[in-house]
Amino acid sequence: MCRQLEDLLGEEIVQGVAVVPHGSVQALIDSGKGDLVPRKKFEFLDQGNSHTVHKSSCSAAEYISGIAASLKTGDILITLISGGGSTLVALPKPPLTLEDKMSVVQLMKSHGVAKLEQDLVHKNLSLIKGGGLSEMAAPAKVISVILSDLPHALSAQVSGGLTSTDSSTPQQALEILQKYHLGEKAPKAVIDLLAKDAQEAKSRKLYEVSPNIVFSGPNRRRDTSNTINIVAGTEEIAVRGILQECNELGIPAKNVIQSASNTNTAENGLLLACISQYVTSLLTRRNNSHTESDIVSVELECIKMGMTKTELKEIARISEDAKNAKKPVCLIFNSEVTVHLRGSGKGGPCQETALATAICLKQRHRQHEALQACDVQLLSIDSDGTDGGTNVAGALANHEQAECIVNGKTAQEYLDNNDSFNFYKHLENGRYHVTTGPTGTDIQNLQILLIRNRSW
Incomplete structure (x- = not known):
């Protein structure tokens, strides 16, 4: 997708960043698919692992969040999203640590938690998912092109829905962990955060305020009215x-x-x-x-x-x-x-x-x-x-x-x-x-x- 965008827009691209699994760029080149690799407009954060959260997941999330937050009126942020982003890009809600997030991710994978359920938990523990990236980019416009590994109706939620609103709740995340008997195994900080957010949400009743604004934690609302999501492949x-x-x-x-x-x-x-x-x-x-x-x-x-x-x-x-x-x-x-x-x-x-x-x-x-x-x-x-x-x-x-x-x-x-x-x-x-x-x-x-x- 990055190469196609580079070919289409050329010098119109001011800055490009691609977060990819470690070694994937070289693997494309080695397998004779070097023509899929962008030539000059993209910086590669070739440090993630699409199967688990890693330190690089946080550094990548912080980097692209910084770019999004620097945008102003008249700017356009184009995001190219495919499966794997839930672990390639991770920005835990305070006071969670990276270790907390890594632990709960590994627990969910090892206990057969369904992908959609994993994504729901991810979103309720994240600052950047569930529309967080779009919110950071405002007032700039966001165009998101998505290759989906989810059923078509849920395609905008790929990689945790970086640019799409999310009506899931912390209570639902808690129930998923309990469903797979992970309530006692997950880090205490994770359970405490979800319980706290669930209680605050229940008392304030701020979920689904409008089609584009969703309460997503204490004193936060996610506004993605600046975003167009385009599903390009399923x-x-x-x-x-x-x-x-x-x-x-x-x-x-x-x-x-x-x-x-x-x-x-x-x-x-x-x-x-x-x-x-x-x-x-x-x-x-x-x-x-x-x-x-x-x-x-x-x-x-x-x-x-x-x-x-x-x-x-x-x-x-x-x-x-x-x-x-x-x-x-x-x-x-x-x-x-x-x-x-x-x-x-x-x-x-x-x-x-x-x-x-x-x-x-x-x-x-x-x-x-x-x-x-x-x-x-x-x-x-x-x-x-x-x-x-x-x-x-x-x-x-x-x-x-x-x-x-x-x-x-x-x-x-x-x-x-x-x-x-x-x-x-x-x-x-x-x-x-x-x-x-x-x-x-x-x-x-x-x-x-x-x-x-x-x-x-």
Whole structure:
């Protein structure tokens, strides 16, 4: 985005700053994507880590806050925002320390707190999020261009909503921490601040004063009436591109909508395996009561895991189309997936989803003829090219992987240790790892199931 803006505006840019994960600029250059790097108008704060809060997160926030605060009437601040900003840019509310913020961030990540819930907590502990940056820039105008890793309706809240109003409350942040049993584990200063702000908010009733002004802590209001937020890219755009490509290839495809907005990798792997069994049962369907009973049984299992009857009917429809055309079925999933940290291994949500799916497929494969008669492959990737901070985007998965012993350990042992990266690294010399290099784009994770009848 920075390079495009530089090409468009050129010398009109007075000052440019880009806060990026450590090493990402060099990684773009090393992977042959140097044309994505701005040439002269941007200073790089190449010191952050998009997966955790660090000292550099505070220094970056202070630096860009200083620029915003220096602006005056007639100036224009253009912000280019994508996923990862919640940890790349952090400015804790006093009296919180950086250590307090780092602690609560790590606790939320390790306990599988949903991304939107993490962002809500971030905003209620921050001076810069929830519209804070726009407020600092006033009276200058702010134009914010956003690449979203959130559902479209929430796209303005990417990276904690630096330039968008926020109606969340400290009480909601407290409830999220309590929901995941973090009330006793989080730093006392964090709980005390949220409780204090929640009490003051309750007594003053100043939330949602107007569409553009929101109370966000003692004696503070966030005014973003000076801001235009433009969502330039979302996961929906990427999914449409995949569907179009499938259409051109004659492959029946569907974007699967899950009723659950957030699942952990174990739940997601189980659901993907269950849906795979459902599709294979349809692709190998015989007109007898035994087959119909199997289909109904797995359909009910999918519903229990959050699928709707409407979605399953659509999957059944395209499976029938695929059967008639003797083509594979392609199913695309783009819901958020979190990791519950139990071990000390290395990986990310996409690799762990791949491994969990492989294990669940293996368990079902032995018992179901439909799965044995079909080929099921899963592609699980992070759109930014760095799953969980590793140097890979994700992995390809199938049931055969789960039968392999890798360096003396089973697939389940790797999964239990959150070590999906090393499983795939050492499995057939990394054959199933997907390496794209950094893409410069973060529009959420994608899981793509491709299922075909082996007899076609």
